[in-house]
Amino acid sequence: MQKEIKNLIKDALKNLNIEVTDFVVEHPEDLNNGDYSTNVAMVCAKKLKKNPKELAEKIAGYLKSCVRQGLTQIEKVEVAGAGFINFYLSRKFFANSIEEILNEGENFGKNNVLSGKKIMVEYTDPNPFKPFHIGHLMTNAIGESIARILEHSGATVARANYQGDVGLHVAKAIYGLLQDEELQNKTVSRNLQAVNIGKAYVLGAGDYENNEEVKKEIDQINKKIYFKNDQNINDIYNWGFGITMEAFEDLYKILGTKFDFYFLESAMADLGRGVVNDNMGKVFEESDGAIVFKAEKYDPKLHTRVFITSQNLPTYETKELGLTVEKFKTEPNMDLSIVITAVEQMDYMRVVAKAIALIHPEYENKMLHIMHGMMRFGKSSSGKMGSRKGNVVTGEALLNDVRDAILEKMTDREFSNEEREKVAYSVGVSALKYSILKQGIGGDIIYDFEKSISFEGDSGPYLQYSYARADSVLKKAQQENILPDPHAYPSEIFEIEKLLYKFSEIVLRASQEYKPHYITNYLIEIARAFNSFYGNNLIVNKEDKTSSFKVALTYSFSFVMKTGLHLLGIVAPKKM
Numbered sequence: 347m348q349k350e351i352k353n354l355i356k357d358a359l360k361n362l363n364i365e366v367t368d369f370v371v372e373h374p375e376d377l378n379n380g381d382y383s384t385n386v387a388m389v390c391a392k393k394l395k396k397n398p399k400e401l402a403e404k405i406a407g408y409l410k411s412c413v414r415q416g417l418t419q420i421e422k423v424e425v426a427g428a429g430f431i432n433f434y435l436s437r438k439f440f441a442n443s444i445e446e447i448l449n450e451g452e453n454f455g456k457n458n459v460l461s462g463k464k465i466m467v468e469y470t471d472p473n474p475f476k477p478f479h480i481g482h483l484m485t486n487a488i489g490e491s492i493a494r495i496l497e498h499s500g501a502t503v504a505r506a507n508y509q510g511d512v513g514l515h516v517a518k519a520i521y522g523l524l525q526d527e528e529l530q531n532k533t534v535s536r537n538l539q540a541v542n543i544g545k546a547y548v549l550g551a552g553d554y555e556n557n558e559e560v561k562k563e564i565d566q567i568n569k570k571i572y573f574k575n576d577q578n579i580n581d582i583y584n585w586g587f588g589i590t591m592e593a594f595e596d597l598y599k600i601l602g603t604k605f606d607f608y609f610l611e612s613a614m615a616d617l618g619r620g621v622v623n624d625n626m627g628k629v630f631e632e633s634d635g636a637i638v639f640k641a642e643k644y645d646p647k648l649h650t651r652v653f654i655t656s657q658n659l660p661t662y663e664t665k666e667l668g669l670t671v672e673k674f675k676t677e678p679n680m681d682l683s684i685v686i687t688a689v690e691q692m693d694y695m696r697v698v699a700k701a702i703a704l705i706h707p708e709y710e711n712k713m714l715h716i717m718h719g720m721m722r723f724g725k726s727s728s729g730k731m732g733s734r735k736g737n738v739v740t741g742e743a744l745l746n747d748v749r750d751a752i753l754e755k756m757t758d759r760e761f762s763n764e765e766r767e768k769v770a771y772s773v774g775v776s777a778l779k780y781s782i783l784k785q786g787i788g789g790d791i792i793y794d795f796e797k798s799i800s801f802e803g804d805s806g807p808y809l810q811y812s813y814a815r816a817d818s819v820l821k822k823a824q825q826e827n828i829l830p831d832p833h834a835y836p837s838e839i840f841e842i843e844k845l846l847y848k849f850s851e852i853v854l855r856a857s858q859e860y861k862p863h864y865i866t867n868y869l870i871e872i873a874r875a876f877n878s879f880y881g882n883n884l885i886v887n888k889e890d891k892t893s894s895f896k897v898a899l900t901y902s903f904s905f906v907m908k909t910g911l912h913l914l915g916i917v918a919p920k921k922m
Contacts, residue, residue, distance in 0.1 A: 347381075347382070347419070347435065347439070347847070348371055348382065348851060350418065350419075351371050351382055351384070351420070351433055352371050354409060354412060354418060354420075355369070355371070355384060355386050355405070355409070355431075357408075357412075358405045358408040358409055359386070359390070359405070361408050362404060362405065362408065364390055364394070365393075367386075367389055367390060367393065368389065369384055369385055369386035369389045369390075370384060370385050370386075371383070371384045372384075373848065374432065377841065377844055379426060379430075379432050380424065380432030380433050380434050381433060381434060381435045381844060382432070382433040382435075383426075383430050383431065383432045383433070384430070384431050384433075385429075385430060386405065386431065387399070387401045387402035387405055387425075387429040387430075387431060388402075388428065388429045388430075391429065398428055398429030399425065399428060399429045401429065402425045402429040402430070402431050403425055405431060406423050406424070406425050406431050409423045409431070409433075410422075410423050419435060419436045419438060419439035419442070420433050420434065420435060420436065420439075421434045421435060421436040421437070421439075422434045435844075437835065437837065437839055439847075440835075440839055440843040440844065440847070441832050441833055441835045441895075442832075443843070443846065443847035444832040444843065444846070444895075444898055444899060444902050445832040445833070445898075446847075447846060447847075447901075447902040447905055447906065448830060448832060448898060448901055448902060448905075450905075451905050452905055452908060452909050452912075454849065454850070454905055454906060454909065455498060455849045455850045455852075455853045455906070455909055455910075456498050456499070456500070456853075457498070457499050457500060457850065457853065457854055457857075458499070458500040459499050459500060459854065459857070459858075460496060460499040460500040460501035460857065461500035461501075462500075463500070463501045463502065463681045463682070464501070464502050464504070464677060464679055464680050464681050464682075465496055465501045465502070465503050465504070465680070465681060465682045465683075465684060466503075466504045466505075466506050466607075466673055466677055466680055466682070466683050466684065467489050467492060467493045467496070467503060467504070467505055467506065467684045467686065468489070468506040468507070468508055468609075468673075468683070468684065468685045468686065469485045469486060469488065469489020469490070469492075469493075469505070469506075469507070469685075469686035470482055470485050470486040470489060470507050470598075470603070470605075471485060471507060471508045471509070471510070471687070472509070472510075472594055473509070473510035473511075473513070473515050473516075474509060474510070474511050474516070474586065474587045474590040474591055474594075475515055475516045475518075475519035475520070475543055475546075475547055475586050475587070475590055476510075476515050476519070476544065476547050476590075477544040477547070477740040477741075477742075478593070478594060478597055478740060478741040478742055479739065479740055479741055480721045480739055480740075480741055480744055481688055481720070481721070482741050483601075483721075483741040483744065483745075483778060483782070484688075484718055484721055484782050484791070485686045485687065485688070485718065486598075486601055486603060487601075487778070487779045487782040487783055487915060488686050488716070488718055488782065488783065488787060488862065489505075489686040490505075490601070490602065490603050490915040491779075491783055491862040491865075491913060491914050491915050492684065492686070492716070492860055492862065493505055494912065494913045494914075494915060495853065495856050495857045495860075495862060495865070495913050496857055498853055498857070498909075498913060499853065499854065499857035504606045504607060504677060505603070505604070505605045505606050505607070506605065506606065506607040506608075506609060506673070507605045507607070507608050507609070508609045508611070508614075508669060509591070509608060509609065509610050509611060510611045511587060511610045511611050511612050512571055512572060512611050512612045512615065513568070513611065513662075514554075514564070514565075514568055515547065515551075516568070516571055516583070516586075517550070517564045517565070517567040517568035517571060518547055518550030518551045518554055518564055519543055519546045519547035519550055519586065520546075520550070520567055520571070520579060520582050520583065520586070521546075521549075521550040521553070521554075521560070521563065521564045521567055522545070522546030522547060522548070522549035522550035522553075523543070523546040523582055523586070524582070525546075525549060525550075525553075526546065526549065528542075529542040529543070529545055529546045530542075530582070530585075532585070536589060536592055536593065537593065537596075539589045540589050540590055540592075540593035543586050543589060543590055544740070550564060567579060569659075571583060572612075572615075572659065593742075597741065597742060597745075600745065600771055600775060601775060601915070602775070602915050602916075602917070603915070607676060609669055609672060609673075611665050613668075613672075614665040614666075614668035614669045614672060615660045615664065615665050615668065616668070617667075617668030617669075617671060617672055618653075618660055618663075618664035618665050618666070618667040618668030618669070618671075619654065619660050619664060619668070620668075621664075621667050621668060621671060621705065622637060622653050622654060622660075622664055622667070625704075625705055628704075629701055629704050629705060630653060630701075633650075634656065635656035636652050636654060636655055636656045637652070637653050637654035638650050638651065638652050638653060639651055639653055639663070639697065639700075639701050641696075641697045641700050641701070644700055644704070645700060647696075648693075648696060648697050648700060649693070649697065651663050651694060651697045651698075653667070653701075662694070663694060663697065663698050663701075666695070666698045667698060667701060667702060667705075670683065670698075670702050670709065670713070671702075671706070674706075674709060674712075680712065681712065682712055682713075682714060683709075683712055683713050683714070684714045684715075684716060684860075685713075685714070685715050685716070686716050686718065687715060687716075687717060687718075688717065688718060688719075688720070689717040689718060689719050689720075689788065691717070692715070692717050695715050696715075699713055699715070714860075716787060716860055717787070717788060718787050718788065718791075719788060719789045719790035719791060720790045720791070721782070721790070721791045721793050722790050722791065722792050722793065723739075723792075723793050723794075723795070724792050724793060724794035724795070724797075744778065745771075745774060745775070745778065747795075748774040748777050748778060748795075748798070748799060749770045749771050749774040750770075751774075751795070751799050752769075752770040752773045752774050752777070752799055752807070753766065753767075753770045755799070755801070756769065756770060756922075759922070761921075765921075769919055769921070769922060772810070772917040772919055773799075773806070773807050773810060773919070773922065774799075775915075775916065775917070776806030776807055776809070776810050776911075776916045776917070777798040777799045777805060777806045777807055778798065778806075779806060779914055779915055779916055780798070780805060780806030780809065780866060780914065780916065781793050781794070781797075781798045781805075781806070783862045783863055783865075783866050783914055784804070784863055784866040784867065784870075785863060786861065786863050787860075787861060787862075787863070801922075804870055806914075806916060807922075808870075808873060809869050809870065809873050809907065809910075809911060809916070810911070810916070810917075810918065810919055810922060811922050812873040812876055812877055812907065813904065813907045813908060813911065813918045813919070813920075814919055814920060814921055814922045815876075815877070815880065816876065816880075816900050816903055816904040816907065817904060817920045817921075819880070819885050819886060819897075819900050820897070820900055820901060820904060822886045823885070823886045823897045823900070826886055826888060828886055828888065828893055828894055828897050829894060829897070830894060830895075830897045830898035830901050831894035831895055831897075831898055832895060832898045833895075834891065834892055834893075834894045834895040834898075835892065835895045836892045836895065840875075840879050840899065841875045841878065841879070842872060842875040842876050842878075842879045842899060842903060843899065845868075845871055845872045845875050846872060846899075846902050846903065846906055848868065849868070849906050849909075849910065852864050852865055852868045853865070853913070856913075862913070862914060865910055865913055865914060866914060868910065869907065869910045869911070869914075872903065872906065872907065872910075873907070876900075876903045876907075879899070883896060885897060885900055
């Protein structure tokens with residue numbers, strides 16, 4: 347409809363001999379101000395040096411004639427304020443939109459703007475031998491949602507995970523395991539083994555910072571890991587790597603993520619080193635025994651970074667270089683490579699991107715880094731999270747804490763133990779993901795524990811509860827044999843109708859801007875509208891001639907909510 351209104355406005359401008367210019371057609375914040383609104387009169391008036399309200403009346407006059415002739419599904423056109431033109435859609439339009447949603451079901455909202463495009467999204471990127479921290483939860487939630495939104499817009503998406511299987515963090519963990527052999531106990535559960543490896547890392551990290559001799563020892567362990575010349579270190583490494591990777595997979599299953607590609611830092615090191623060596627004197631140069639890239643030569647906002655240390659070890663930058671080259675080798679016809687990462691990595695990623703662009707100019711416009719902030723805890727979260735490793739709140743611990751809190755809320759629900767556990771995890775994941783995704787990507791996120799698990803208000807569980815409520819209504823309608831009929835509508839237009847048709851536009855915008863929060867904000871809006879509709883209307887009522895339309899409206903809400911939750915990486919439970 348937005349496109350149709352834009353075309354009508356262009357026709358009106360042409361009719362008035364006004365040169366077509368850029369203007370906006372958007373939804374007013376207040377539904378009382380129409381379903382769409384445009385600033386075209388104010389934009390044109392500025393160029394023509396005319397009164398915007400008078401010009402708006404002239405443009406609106408042409409649009410009203412189209413309405414009178416029945417050439418559009420617009421009910422009326424009004425001029426408001428300083429020259430805004432507001433459009434009110436017809437009753438028939440909203441009925442037709444409900445019919446469209448019913449016909450398309452969970453496919454409603456799909457578009458083909460990215461059809462034929464191959465996109466790789468890299469996200470999560472936890473390091474074996476280290477705890478899966480809340481930052482990994484953030485990148486996972488953002489990356490999985492963006493991947494699903496892009497798929498809904500027609501793209502073929504490959505999900506990638508970059509594992510830091512070498513580096514000082516591994517050496518610190520192995521040092522800790524060597525110091526306390528109890529932490530190497532292989533007879534306990536896999537989960538506990540992973541916990542012990544995390545404890546070993548915390549031990550090693552602490553000693554590395556506080557003891558110069560230990561630092562030297564860990565540096566030696568790090569070299570042995572790279573060169574694989576110590577069998578005992580190799581054995582501990584192989585066990586620790588396997589256990590932590592399996593623990594990560596357990597978490598991915600809970601989070602609803604399945605990766606297509608796993609790239610290992612150890613493999614990328616040699617690839618990156620080769621690229622650096624091939625471009626010595628062209629991009630890279632020697633400095634104090636190290637090999638560096640002086641990025642400021644190409645962009646004054648950038649700075650020099652080391653790619654090969656004076657000890658002949660590749661840095662993160664070199665590995666990132668190798669990773670990018672490997673991605674495009676793995677997917678040779680890839681249109682876009684997206685990396686979701688923390689904002690503190692921005693500077694180093696920009697330097698690497700510049701180096702890659704100089705070496706492979708064909709990749710320059712095919713790389714996108716999406717940066718997110720940190721998760722900070724609100725006041726109601728203090729004392730709520732347990733199971734800390736060092737000063738790090740682990741992702742697993744936070745998930746378990748949220749799940750436990752949800753379980754407490756479900757004590758009076760009629761579930762089997764298995765059902766209760768499954769729903770609690772589903773709602774817990776929803777609570778966390780929604781809290782992450784509802785805020786725009788880039789800034790820090792304030793996580794409020796109590797608000798996140800609330801079944802009322804601005805939360806993931808509230809969305810799930812709204813869906814479950816709609817599903818229970820539909821089950822009742824089926825029992826009463828009331829079938830959905832989008833044309834048995836009353837004269838009244840319900841608020842929920844004025845929102846549901848917008849879903850396609852919301853998905854399109856989210857995919858174009860890589861911003862899932864457009865969807866979270868929209869879903870909260872339709873959830874509130876549906877619950878208001880539910881509270882003020884008896885939906886299933888054989889005595890009501892419009893009941894079949896109300897059922898159709900409930901089906902439409904159910905489809906849109908389920909699809910919207912899916913795009914956020916959230917399960918839509920039928921029972922809560």
